[in-house]
Amino acid sequence: MQFISRLSFQNKIMLVTLAMLLFVVVTGAVAIERLILPAMEKDLEFEAGRVNRTVLSQVVELPREDFESEAKRRLFTLFQVRPKLLFVELTDADNRVIFQMEKEALGEGIDRWISEGVQPGSLYSREKTPHGPIYEMVTQTRGSHVSNAPLTVRVGFSTKSLDDLGRQLFQVLITTALVLLVVSFFVTRWFTRMIVLPVNRLLGMAHCLATGRLEDVVKEVKAKFPCANSDFGGEGVLDKGPGEFTPYCSRCPLARNGEVMEAPLPPRDSADPCSQCAVYARSGKDELSRLFLAFQCMAAGIRSYQERLRLRYEFEQRLLDACPDGIMANDREGRIILFNKGAERLLGYESKEVLETRFSVEQIYPPREAHAVKKALLSEEYGGPGILVDYSTEVIRKDGRSIPIRLSAAILYKGSQEIAVVGFFHDLSELREYMDAIIQANNSLDAANKRLSRLNRHYMEMLSFVTHELKSPVSNAFMSANALKQGIFGSLSRDQDFMVDAVCRNLTQSMEMIRHYLDLARIERDEFPxxxxxxxxxxxxxxxxxxxxxxxxxxxxxxxxxxxxxxxxxxxxxxxxxxxxxxxxxxxxxxxxxxxxxxxxxxxxxxxxxxxxxxxxxxxxxxxxxxxxxxxxxxxxxxxxxxxxxxxxxxxxxxxxxxxxxxxxxxxxxxxxxxxxxxxxxxxxxxxxxxxxxxx
The missing domain is CATH 3.30.565.10 (Histidine kinase-like ATPase, C-terminal domain)
Known part of the structure; x- marks a missing residue:
């Protein structure tokens, strides 16, 4: 089996074809030997039986006096119509020959066969005779006009035609096998070449894919698929943006799940690009050609997706670089494998300097702080195991300065295995300055509020005191003015009444103001039950x-x-x-x-x-x-x-x-x-x- 596995595909096909031919020859030989020849022998036995019955009916009942001449006359016709019949012999019970007739071509007679123990009515083969192998049939009958004792009839048949037929059958079988061998050799070479050629081209394209030479495959696709180019008007399928790629036009047979296109092919000189398309010219029902073309389209699709991945990678890289926060990632050994522009601004290191020198994440933290961060990342306190949210810590810049940051991080897994840790570092330096300024401003405001509260308390105390002290004299003045207005102390002139009325109105407003201020003081002191x-x-x-x-x-x-x-x-x-x-x-x-x-x-x-x-x-x-x-x-x-x-x-x-x-x-x-x-x-x-x- 190892020898066969090392053979090429073409040699394997030829070896299989040769084995099949050998199997056919062996099967044919066995069929001739075991089926055809035995059937012909069976037919010869049937013919011998008929001849025996004819001899018995023609010879045994003849009269004794002209028996021999009449028997020869009758059997002469039988020898003419039965070319395989060689001789007829009639013997009595003592095995004496009563009558014998042979074919003229035999010349020398055939030795008699001892018939003791021979089953009457059966066909026997004699291989060694002067005339080659023959078949004999012995039949016994009751007495006749020639002899009252039982008679034995022995009939001989030639096997030459049977041997010639068997020999011819074997010759035809061998000749046919040789012809089929030659024809199958050339047909197999042609057929295997049809299979191997596309397969070799597929292997070549697979090698191009493996070595990254996708452009060679894409150029071939553009050459074979007119719809892949924009020369025919419109946008080619390979010119579409990422995510919109399809290697087939809407009429392409390859887009129909392997079904053959039933629509007629456009004329060759037509402006329709399908008239020059390799799919229409070569696909049909040839699965290998369709596979080859589909593989080319797949390569073009891979090239399109590769471009899409490149654009996505560039977009993600620009996104990382545009992020104002520092983004870093380290592998399981603690080596930094991702370092964006924000991290460069935060720590003062260049990206190449960090990524090409196996920079350890422990170098950006104060002593033992990296261990504390990893411990917090694995705890439940800051978001759960494997997640760290808003963890306050510090990092060390390249110039040695300590920078306060807010860190959010997560462990990345591949299956159940930890592969990296990614972290987002938000600079809190400016926020800390603002917080210090706010704290200082709050302290100043607290001091000012305390002073204002103290002044307001003094103000309300004085306002309450003044309004309370004014309440009694103003009330007395209002009562006196009202008594004057009512004429208790005598009638007033018109001018006096006008003036007293004005005094009453002013005193009423003053009493209202005093009441309001007293209520306000009570509200401020929370003495408003x-x-x-x-x-x-x-x-x-x-x-x-x-x-x-x-x-x-x-x-x-x-x-x-x-x-x-x-x-x-x-x-x-x-x-x-x-x-x-x-x-x-x-x-x-x-x-x-x-x-x-x-x-x-x-x-x-x-x-x-x-x-x-x-x-x-x-x-x-x-x-x-x-x-x-x-x-x-x-x-x-x-x-x-x-x-x-x-x-x-x-x-x-x-x-x-x-x-x-x-x-x-x-x-x-x-x-x-x-x-x-x-x-x-x-x-x-x-x-x-x-x-x-x-x-x-």
Whole structure:
């Protein structure tokens, strides 16, 4: 088998062909020897039996007196029609010859064969006779006219025709085998050449692929595939970009899963590139040619994918170089195998210097830090085993400076084997400078805040002291001026009444400002307690406010509409909410139109309560709405100028509402109206509500 395996493909085919021919010759010889010749012998035995029966019917019943002459006359015709018949012999029981007739061509007679023990009616072969091998058949019969005793009839047949036929068959077999051997030799050489030639070309292209000479194969593809070039118009299949390559046009038979193209071939002089295509000219049903062409297209595809990989590698390299962070990778021995431009900027080393000198990753870390990084990479603390996320450490530059970095890394595996570790190094030097600056700025701000807090505390203490000290004299002055206005100390002239009225208005505004500043001081000191109780809204909050502001309401000619049930009670601080309604109604009087309207509504809504103070007037611009509840914010009045006040009313109002767990917001339409809506949540403390309602 080793000898056969070392033979070429052509010699193997020829050896197999020779073995098949030898097998055919041997099989033919065996068939002649074992099948054809025995069949002919069987036919001869049948013929001998018929001759025996004829002799018996023609000779045995003849009369004794002219027996010999009549027998010869009758048997003469039998010898003429039976060319294989050699002799006929008739013997009695004592083995004496009664009658004998031979073919004239025999000349010398054939020796008699001892017939003792011979089975009558059987065909026997005699090889050694003067006339060569013969067949004899012996038959016994009962008495006849010649002798009353049993007679024996011996008939001889020539085997020459049988031997000649066997010899001719063997000659024909050998001649045919020799002719087939010569023909098969040339046919096999031609056929094996058809197979070996494409195979050798495939081996040549495979060698080109193995040695990287893909351009030679691609040039051959372009020469054989007109659709691969752009000379016929349009874009050639090999000119397409990466990822778009297909070595066949849409009509190519190779693109049809091995099926033969049924469409007729375009004329040779046609402008159609398929008319000059090697696929149409050579493919057909020849699988080897199709394989060869497909292999060429595969080589062109490999070349295209190689170009695609090259472009991708260049893109990834540019991507790595464009990354501002340092990217490095090391193998299992700790040698750095990847070093991008960001790493060059970070560490000060050149890429060639690191990659060509077996640079160890331990050289970029402080002593024992590389071991600590590997330990963190394998732990659960920074992202899990094999993953390191946002690990803070330091690296050493080429000039010896220590650089703070944030490291993220991962272990790369091939199957279950670790092959490399890749890390992303983010420079924290600039961030550390910023952090130091921020920390310094925060320290400065903390110191400034402490000073401001101290000054604000002193300011609020002084403001609280001043406003508290002013509250009593201003109240006394207001009471005195109001007594003068009411004529308790006598009637006043017109000018005196005008002046006293102006003094009362100024003192009222001063008392409002003092109240606001006192409330602000309490809020800043967190001394603004909320003491809730079930309170009738109309009787204890709204009516006292409207009564206290009655003079201002009459002076402005405003119509006030109150939509509050008499027995409506809610759990809140009545003193604080009187301040809320005082601020809201006061704003409605200040900023609303003269002879306008004010509507106060309180009702239940979604388990809570909804309070609204609406007034007609100029309203508020949409851009100023967000400033309403900020401290020290004063908006323009209806005449365009700022209304006198502290700018604290709505801020204090919002604080009170939020201390009750509620919300307040404004709604309105500029130039038409504005409203302030308060919503308080439902309360679980229902005890006292019924008593409050019953008292009303």
């Amino acid at each position: 909320v003491q809730k109780r079930w309170t009738p809204i109309l009787a204890e909050i709204v009516e006292p406010v409207l009564k206290g502001m009655g003079n201002a309401i009459r002076e402005r000619g405003v119509k006030v509409e109150v939509n509050i049930p008499d027995d409506f009670c809610w759990n809140l601080d009545p003193e604080l909410f009187r301040g809320v309604f005082t601020n809201l109604v006061g704003n409605a009087l200040k900023y609303g139109e003269e002879s306008g309207r004010i509507r106060i509504t309180v009702q239940r809504e979604d388990g809570g309560v909804r309070m609204e103070v609406w007034n007609s007037g100029a309203g508020v611009r949409e851009g100023d709405r967000h400033r309403l509840f900020q401290r020290f914010q004063r908006l323009q009045g209806p005449r365009g100028g700022a209304v006198r006040g502290t700018g604290l009313g709505l801020f204090i109002t919002r604080t009170i509402v939020e201390r009750h767990g509620g919300t307040i917001h404004s709604e309105g339409e500029e130039g038409s109206w504005i409203s302030f809506v308060i919503r308080l949540p439902s309360t679980s403390e229902s005890q006292g509500e019924e008593e409050c309602q019953m008292n009303q």
